[in-house]
Amino acid sequence: MNPYIIEEFENGLLVFKINRPEKRNAISYEVMDGLEIALQKAGEKSVKALAITGEGNQAFCSGGDLSSFHSLKTEDEAFGMLSRMAGLLKEILFLPKPTIAILNGAAVGGGCELAAACDYRIANAGIKAGFIQGTLAITTGWGGGSIIMEKMLPANAMRMLMEAKLYSDEELKELGFIHSVFEGDPIEGCKSFLERMLMLESEVLEAYKSLLVKKWAAAGLEERIDQEVRRCSVLWEGEAHHNKVDSFLNNP
Known part of the structure; x- marks a missing residue:
């Protein structure tokens, strides 16, 4: 089974779907390969x-595949590994077109x-999400x-990071992490959210997105991300992290 699916719709919407429901749509190196392909395709004129999103209704993405990355x-x-995925998130951030995360299920770690790297986040009713990295002794x-x-x-951002827990869709909306809650088919929910934007010309959407990209560039966001990755790498090597992951894998 292909670990990802890329589909383009007539209205200019390009969808990248993580297709690993048996692994709760965890990120693997193959998924990273797919994201690179999708981002390349997103640069085409036909894409607005x-x-x-993720396959199924259980998980949007459960983070990095611990069974693969625990060997690091x-x-x-x-x-x-961290810098490669961070590089892909920076590409999503600075993509000169609107991006949206469709949380069809839980988003963990x-x-x-x-999801945060996308401009918008919409969530299926009843999902939970949270930055639980702190429970594994990393950031x-x-x-x-x-x-x-x-x-x-x-x-609110500090609270989500430091509490390291899962929040309900209502809490996520109150915190400002998600923008809208939908029910039913995730792709239809996305099309409904983006309906008016996708009526505009690509050049208009790109011009507005460039205002945000320039703001982030001026704020040194890329450099701050690089520093964050390096700090996490240091913690990753620590005994506390490896003990926590061993415990998690042996007692899921």
Whole structure:
């Protein structure tokens, strides 16, 4: 089974779907490969917006695949994986077109970081999401902490990061993490949310997105993400992190 699906719709919507429901749509190196392809395709003139979602109704993305990444033990080994995914999140952030995360199910840890990189986040009623990295004795490692500091009220962002727990859809909307809650088919929910935007010309959407990109560039967001990745790499090497992951894998 292909670990990802890329589909383009007539209205200019490009959808990247993580297709690993048996792994709660966890990020693997193959999923990263797919994201690179989707981002390349998103640059085509026919594409007006990029949406990211997961297969099924259980999980949007459960973060990095621990069974794959737990073999990374040292700071340098962790940095290679973390910096690659952070690079993809930066591409999503700075993509000159609107992006939207469709939370069809739970978004956990790195899944929240992936969602945070998108301009908009919509969620199926009843989902839960949270930055639970702290429970594994690490921080956000793909740049998600720096990203939500730009996109949410700082106090709310700090709360989500430091509480390291899952929140309900109502709480996520109150915190400002998600913009809208839908019921039913995720793609239809996305089309409804973006309906008026997709009526406009690509050049108009790109011009408005460029205002945001320039703001982030001036604020040094890219450099802050790089520093965040490096700090997480240091914590990744620590005994506390490896013990927590061992415990999680042995007692899921």
